[in-house]
Amino acid sequence: MKQDDKVELINYLAFLHNKMTRLSIRLFVQGEDTTEIDKARNRLNKEIDKLRTDIAKQWRGRAENVMGDLRKLNNRAQTIIRDLDQAADKAQKVTKVLSLFDKGLNLVKGLIV
């Protein structure tokens, strides 16, 4: 069963549990015996817990895969940042060198008549 179907099922079981609880409360308020309905509620409670445990286990397996993918993405992002920083650093160095070259050219330009 797919995880989405299990999530839908557990919510439906919670709805049934709510209906049974309502019945139990009404019987109790009227002074009736609620033993049987409460036993049924508890059984359903345990089934819901089992399903919740199953959903959590399946979720953990899927999350493990996504974490692996996110680690790869983050490594790639760090490489991109490093590359951009290095490109900017190189560009700054070249700009400095060219600026010195500019000074030289301007000196020559100033002397040319």
Place this chain on the structure above:
Amino acid sequence: MIHREVFVKALAKFCLALVVTGCATTPPDPQPFQQFLDATSQVAQSADQAIALEYEQSLAAYENRFRTGEEKDISKLFLAFDPKGVFDVAYNDEPVFIAIGEQRRQLVKLNQLATEYAALLFRIVGSSGAYDVAEQAKALNTETGKLMASVKELTGAEASAPSSRLEKVDATALLSTAFATAAKAYIENKRRKDLTELLKLGQPVMDTYGDLGQVIARSASASLKVQYSNQFRALVQTDRKDVKAVLALNDTFLKQLKLLRELDGAFQALPQEHARLTAAVAASAEVSFRSLIERAKVLKALYEELAKANAAATVK
């Protein structure tokens, strides 16, 4: 003798060639990335708070079952050893609160990685690069200008009046300025290309992350509904006339449910907003995350309200 006009023309052509090699672009707007980071961080925090709440209630319900005698078999909590894994232990029949606790531990790691991803996207947009190069060139140009003024003073070159055509072309720091402009264009192009590629790779991952978050919100909702029904039933059993206690229980439950509803919506919106981020970088369009940010704000407010209510209940 080299003529000044020819010399300056040659320089200008060289610089133009440098600029043309890189298509001048502007960097992507960092604001949507900042908003995406803030929203991801808030949604992750709320998801953790939601599952923490489910864990606490689930543990309390489990303990209560032993107290009331509904559950008698404590051997379920007995750890079993694995013959293959020297340090591996496990529950034969994992109780629900243990499963939720494990899920929470993994969710914390998953959220950290997702928030780190959003932070790295923001860093790519806002990392150093062309701006620094342009600033560097500007500073150097000023220095060069000052130096040239002193040289002119010393050599007396200032005395010779430049021709009217030469006045239109400032040859001071032409090469460095042209290079800085070309480098800026190159870096910005690279930034956009790499970012677009990364966002495309990240889209299916964010889709699954959003789905996993919705599973958390929806399954926690089922658990809390069952806990609510049980607590209500227990309250009626104790005192069938305590309206105040019943209303307080209802109020807390409604707040919890509202928090989970918002969380579900936020996890649904997260991959959609990520997709819009991709489109915004590719098309240089403005993008707004208003809906996601509003959801994140609502989540924060709801949690704070719930935390206050819980604190008040604990004091009582």
